[in-house]
Amino acid sequence: MLQVQNLTKTFGEIRAVDGVSFGVEAGRIFGLLGPNGAGKTTTIAMIAGLIPPASGSVHVDGLDLAARPADVKRRLGVVPQEIALYEDLTARENLDFWGGIYGLRGKALAARRDALLDLVGLADRAREPVRNYSGGMKRRLNLALGLVHKPTLILLDEPTVGIDPQARINLLDVVRGLARDGAAVLYTTHYLEEAENLCDELAIMDHGTIHAQGTVESLKAELGEGSVLTLQGAFSREDVAAAVERSTGLRALELDDGRALLNVPRGRAGVGAALEAIYTSGLHLTDVTVKEPNLEDLFLKLTGRELRD
Amino acid sequence: MFWALIRKDLVRRRRSPASTLVMLAFPFMMAGLIGSVSGGSGGEPEFTLKVFLLDREDGVLGGFLAGASQRRDDGNNLEIVPVGEEGFARMEKGEASAMLVIPERFSDRLLDGEDVALQLVLNPAESIKPEIARQGAEVIATYLDVLVKSAGDRLGHVRDLLDADRMPPLAVVTAITGELYGEMVRAEPILFPPVVRVVRDKEAGGKSEQANVFGYVLVMVSVMSVIFVAIRAVTDLYEDQRTGMLRRQLATPLTVSRLVAAKCVFAALFGAAVMAILLVAGAFFGWFGSGVPVGSVLLHAVAFALAAAGLITVLVALVRTEKQAGILSWVVVMAMSVLGGSMFPLELIPEAIQRFSRFTLNYWAIEGFLDLMVRGRGATAALPATALLTGVGLALLVIGQHLMKRRLREALR
Ligand SMILES: Nc1ncnc2c1ncn2[C@@H]1O[C@H](COP(=O)(O)OP(=O)(O)OP(=O)(O)O)[C@@H](O)[C@H]1O
Ligand SMILES: [Mg+2]
Numbered sequence: 025m026l027q028v029q030n031l032t033k034t035f036g037e038i039r040a041v042d043g044v045s046f047g048v049e050a051g052r053i054f055g056l057l058g059p060n061g062a063g064k065t066t067t068i069a070m071i072a073g074l075i076p077p078a079s080g081s082v083h084v085d086g087l088d089l090a091a092r093p094a095d096v097k098r099r100l101g102v103v104p105q106e107i108a109l110y111e112d113l114t115a116r117e118n119l120d121f122w123g124g125i126y127g128l129r130g131k132a133l134a135a136r137r138d139a140l141l142d143l144v145g146l147a148d149r150a151r152e153p154v155r156n157y158s159g160g161m162k163r164r165l166n167l168a169l170g171l172v173h174k175p176t177l178i179l180l181d182e183p184t185v186g187i188d189p190q191a192r193i194n195l196l197d198v199v200r201g202l203a204r205d206g207a208a209v210l211y212t213t214h215y216l217e218e219a220e221n222l223c224d225e226l227a228i229m230d231h232g233t234i235h236a237q238g239t240v241e242s243l244k245a246e247l248g249e250g251s252v253l254t255l256q257g258a259f260s261r262e263d264v265a266a267a268v269e270r271s272t273g274l275r276a277l278e279l280d281d282g283r284a285l286l287n288v289p290r291g292r293a294g295v296g297a298a299l300e301a302i303y304t305s306g307l308h309l310t311d312v313t314v315k316e317p318n319l320e321d322l323f324l325k326l327t328g329r330e331l332r333d
Numbered sequence: 334m335f336w337a338l339i340r341k342d343l344v345r346r347r348r349s350p351a352s353t354l355v356m357l358a359f360p361f362m363m364a365g366l367i368g369s370v371s372g373g374s375g376g377e378p379e380f381t382l383k384v385f386l387l388d389r390e391d392g393v394l395g396g397f398l399a400g401a402s403q404r405r406d407d408g409n410n411l412e413i414v415p416v417g418e419e420g421f422a423r424m425e426k427g428e429a430s431a432m433l434v435i436p437e438r439f440s441d442r443l444l445d446g447e448d449v450a451l452q453l454v455l456n457p458a459e460s461i462k463p464e465i466a467r468q469g470a471e472v473i474a475t476y477l478d479v480l481v482k483s484a485g486d487r488l489g490h491v492r493d494l495l496d497a498d499r500m501p502p503l504a505v506v507t508a509i510t511g512e513l514y515g516e517m518v519r520a521e522p523i524l525f526p527p528v529v530r531v532v533r534d535k536e537a538g539g540k541s542e543q544a545n546v547f548g549y550v551l552v553m554v555s556v557m558s559v560i561f562v563a564i565r566a567v568t569d570l571y572e573d574q575r576t577g578m579l580r581r582q583l584a585t586p587l588t589v590s591r592l593v594a595a596k597c598v599f600a601a602l603f604g605a606a607v608m609a610i611l612l613v614a615g616a617f618f619g620w621f622g623s624g625v626p627v628g629s630v631l632l633h634a635v636a637f638a639l640a641a642a643g644l645i646t647v648l649v650a651l652v653r654t655e656k657q658a659g660i661l662s663w664v665v666v667m668a669m670s671v672l673g674g675s676m677f678p679l680e681l682i683p684e685a686i687q688r689f690s691r692f693t694l695n696y697w698a699i700e701g702f703l704d705l706m707v708r709g710r711g712a713t714a715a716l717p718a719t720a721l722l723t724g725v726g727l728a729l730l731v732i733g734q735h736l737m738k739r740r741l742r743e744a745l746r
Contacts, residue, residue, distance in 0.1 A: 072584040074745060094586045102584040108577035110341070112348040117341075124337025125585050153348070169581075 025050045025208035026071070026177050031080035033066050033232075040066040042232035043080070048208040048225075050176065053199065055223030056212040057319070059329075063232040064212035065105055068179050071210070072102045084177055098126070101175030105182045105212075107166045111155040115146050115165050118154060119172060126173035140168040143198055145191075160187035167195065171202070178202055180211045184218065196222055216319045228319075228326055235326040240319070247277060247317035247325065250290040253298060254321075256283050257309035267305035274298055277325045285324055288314070334587065338595035339602070342566065346603065353607070356561055360554035360611050364547045364620075384466050385416045385424065385432035385454075390439045398433070420454075427458050431466030457708070459680055464546050548620035549678070552702040555611040556637070556695050557666065557675045559604040563641040564649075564662045566600035570737065571655035574744055583745070593737045597642045597730055604638030605631070612706065626712035630705050633715050636722040637698040643729025644694060650736035669693040674700075697722050 026048040033041040041063040048054040056064050070077045071084075073093045082089040082096075089096045109118055119137040123129075128136060141147040144164040154162060167183050180199065184192045199222065203209050213219055219226055220240055227237040236243055253274075255264065264284045268276045278285040288298045295314055302309070324330055346353055388395030399415050416423065416432070424432050434452035442449045453470045455463035570593065573579040582592060609631060615621055648665055649658040670676050672686060673695025679687060690696040701715035701722070708714075 069580075074580055074584055094588075097584060097586045100584065102581065104577060104581055104584075106577045108581045110345065110578065112345055113341075117344055121337055121341040122585075124340065125334055125582070125587060127334055 025085060026054075026210065027081075027083040028067075028071065029081045029083075031067060031070055031082070032078045033063075033070060033075065034078055039232045041070065041077075044229070044232070044234055045080075046227050046234065046237060048177070048210055050208045051203055051206050052224045053203045053209040053211055053222055055219040055226040056210065056229055057214065057216070057219040057226055057323070058212070058229035059214050061231075062214075062229045064229060065181055066232075067229075068102070068181050068210070068212065072100060072179060073097055098173075099176045101170040101173065101178045101207075103167050103170035103178070103180045103183050105185070107159075107162050109154045109162060109165060109169070112153055114153055115141060115150040115157075115168075118165060118169060122169045123172045128173065136172060136174075140171060143171075143201075144168045145194060160191050163187050164191065164195065167198070176207055178207050178209045180209065182212055182214070184213070184215070216323075220319055226319075228323055230323075230327045230329075236322065243319065243322055244317050247287060247322055250317075251288045251295060251314050252277070252317045252321045253286040253288050253295075253302075254284070254311075254313045254315075255286070255302065255307070255309060256311040257307060258282065259284075259307045259309075263305075263307055267302060267307055270305065271298065271301035274301060277321065278328060280328070285321060287317075335591065335595055335598075338587075338592065339599045342569070342596075342599045343603070352565055353562075356558040356607055357610060360551050360558055361614070363554040364550040364615075382462055382466060383412045383414065383429040385420045385429045386413050387416050387418065387420045387432060387434045389437045390435050392435075392440045394440055395435050398435075424454050424456060427456055429456065430459055430462035431455050431470075433466075433470055462678075462680060464549060547618070548615055548707050549703065551611060551615045551620060552706065553675045553678070553699055555608055556673075556698045556702070557670050558611065559608050559634075559638050559698075560641045560645070560666050560669075560694070562604040562607050563600040563638070563645040564659075564666070566596055566603060567642065567645045567649045568655060568658050568662075570596055570741065571649070571658060574741065575655065579741065580745065589738045589741050590734060593646065593734045593741075597639075597646055597734070600642035600645070601635060601639040601726075604641055605634040608634040608638065612702070616706075621706045622709050624709065625706050629712045629715055629719070630702065633698070633701045633705065633719045633722070636719045636726060637694065637701070640694050640698075640722040640726030640729060643726045643733050646733025646737055647729050650733055650740045653740075669695050672696075673698075694722065694725070 028047065029045050031041055031044045032039070044063070044067055046054065056067065058064050066075070069075045070080075071082050071089070073082075073089055073096065076090075084096045084099055087096050087099075110121070113121070116137060119140060120133060123133040123136060138147070141150045144167060146161060146164060146168070149157065149161065154165065157165070163183065163186060167180070170178065170180075183199075184195055187195065196218065199209060199211065203224075211219075211223060223240065225237070225239055226243060227234045228243070229235070236246060259282065261279050261281050264279055265276065268274050268279075268284075268286060273289045275287040275289075276284065277287050286298070288295055299312070299314075302312075320330070386395060386398055388399070395415070398413055414429065420432050420434075423429070432454040434454065436449065436452065439449055439451075451470055453467055455467060457463075570579070573582070573592075579592070583589065612621070612630060612634075616625065644665075645662055648662045652658050652661050670693075672682070672689045673693030674682070674690060675695045679690060679696070679699075682690065697718045701718035704710040704714040704718070705712070
């Protein structure tokens with residue numbers, strides 16, 4: 025449904041997006057996971073035809089965005105990161121307006137509008153000016169507005185920022201439902217759990233480039249079979265590298281002064297042997313954790329920094 | 334798609350009606366204010382009202398009026414020039430704003446209770462001054478009417494006294510004057526009504542078929558409202574940019590050109606509607622004569638609103654921020670309003686400055702509306718002005734749309 029090839033965008037010195045390629049199939053949710061400034065919003069803006077890429081191409085349903093922008097945009101539903109609503113209008117009126125833009129009218133529009141209000145749980149407040157809504161309610165309406173015309177490709181830019189846990193669960197359910205109904209969904213977030221639970225496929229993005237891409241399982245596999253051992257303490261990178269060298273089976277994922285991320289192979293000896301090896305190496309440790317690998321670890325491995333909120 | 338945009342703007346105006354209401358109320362306030370001020374004390378520019386007086390009676394009233402010429406401190410001067418029968422010819426040449434004709438034996442017939450009338454010749458080339466003269470004459474007529482009704486008997490004495498060959502005894506003069514004075518004080522509210530009062534009396538009686546100062550001022554100021562409506566509409570584009578609505582709309586099949594065009598169409602429609610409402614309300618109050626060519630007026634309103642939308646689009650697209658847009662358009666509107674006759678009637682503007690009037694939208698709008706509604710020049714009288722506004726409006730729209738497109742695209746980068 026969506027094919028992005030080698031997209032690049034620079035703002036002066038900043039390479040906001042740098043050679044990004046990926047694809048999203050119909051009925052699938054593709055996650056773009058990255059911290060602030062990774063280039064997620066810039067990528068979405070280029071796919072939505074809002075800013076022209078410096079290079080690269082976007083195809084939707086086989087249509088080239090550069091050649092047929094209107095046809096491509098008709099298939100898109102964009103939910104921007106910044107909430108954009110007419111605050112003086114009611115939820116109904118906002119929906120009517122967006123429906124009208126896509127040529128919906130009369131009964132069809134009314135039915136669609138009411139269905140969406142139910143979907144995002146705003147039916148009982150639909151006749152109030154949006155100005156009166158809470159931040160979370162505005163978020164939900166923000167989402168609904170991008171869905172009025174039943175788009176086949178939905179671009180969601182951090183749609184869950186600032187809503188309460190229950191509303192988030194509901195919203196993620198809505199997104200799953202959209203994919204189930206056959207839409208291709210591109211979902212950006214900097215929340216790991218969201219990416220992990222929601223997305224069929226993920227790309228990990230930082231500084232404008234995609235560092236890894238695949239299903240959640242395949243990405244975790246990059247951390248190796250087994251567990252992840254995290255060490256913190258007063259040691260140098262060289263010390264810990266030497267200790268890993270001497271041990272059997274331990275594999276360095278990410279090494280730094282004062283911090284190390286290691287892979288511990290599955291097996292009988294496993295964690296115990298690993299801990300012993302570290303212990304006998306004489307490293308000055310303050311904190312040791314052992315856990316199943318998660319995307320946080322992968323992100324740390326790939327970018328050398330943590331995914332912050 | 335296009336109409337969804339216009340509909341949305343309409344609904345938003347209905348949701349936040351304050352600014353629209355101000356645009357509607359403002360011309361009425363000004364009409365009331367200026368209307369009453371023109372009849373009384375000062376506007377800023379030197380205002381000289383020149384009225385010819387043709388006194389066929391050669392009696393008291395004429396003498397009294399001839400002495401009424403006054404040069405006042407506040408710069409509002411009334412010049413009453415006695416003329417003979419050649420006054421009609423001089424009026425044809427437009428030498429005065431109006432000519433008051435006192436018929437033969439006017440005073441006698443008045444005092445005898447006969448039906449008498451002052452005749453007033455207005456200069457058709459001017460519009461507001463003859464109007465003031467007409468109202469002045471009405472005041473005089475009312476004054477005389479009340480005077481005769483309330484003090485008829487005593488006035489007979491006055492006539493006798495004035496006609497007498499001998500100097501009347503001082504005591505008698507003092508007594509009669511005192512009595513008259515008392516009557517006049519009692520009658521003062523009726524004798525010296527503010528212009529507003531005269532007009533209200535007139536409306537109530539529904540006698541006047543003619544336009545008046547109020548209609549004139551309403552037209553002048555309503556034109557400003559239409560431009561303000563355009564400013565509000567077009568600067569909405571900057572608001573949409575600020576709130577992210579613009580980006581959002583551009584992620585749909587809508588293009589920048591469409592958005593700008595829709596905004597201009599909305600500004601034109603809404604501006605024309607505001608103008609129409611104001612004029613209809615003015616007509617309802619009896620401020621315009623009967624037989625206003627409604628179709629021509631509407632056409633002219635649409636043409637003008639279109640031109641206003643075009644001009645504002647150009648102005649707003651020339652600057653970078655919403656705030657600058659607000660300031661620039663305000664300055665231009667004020668300048669156009671002063672030069673183009675929205676602040677002061679054109680006739681009061683010095684001729685040197687009047688040369689610039691023709692470069693304002695206000696001038697063409699006002700001239701057109703006045704020809705159609707106040708001067709009663711017929712349904713086709715404003716066609717040149719309407720056509721000019723349409724042409725200029727379309728040209729400005731094309732330029733403005735182009736500039737705006739560039740400006741908004743730039744802002745998206
Ligand atoms: N209009 C712009 N002008 C200059 N630089 C920009 C512009 N838009 C984005 N950038 C820069 O491009 C980089 C990527 O920004 P982008 O908004 O795409 O990140 P993001 O992944 O969406 O971040 P966030 O999670 O904070 O939304 C950042 O360094 C940002 O400062
Ligand atoms: Mg972003």
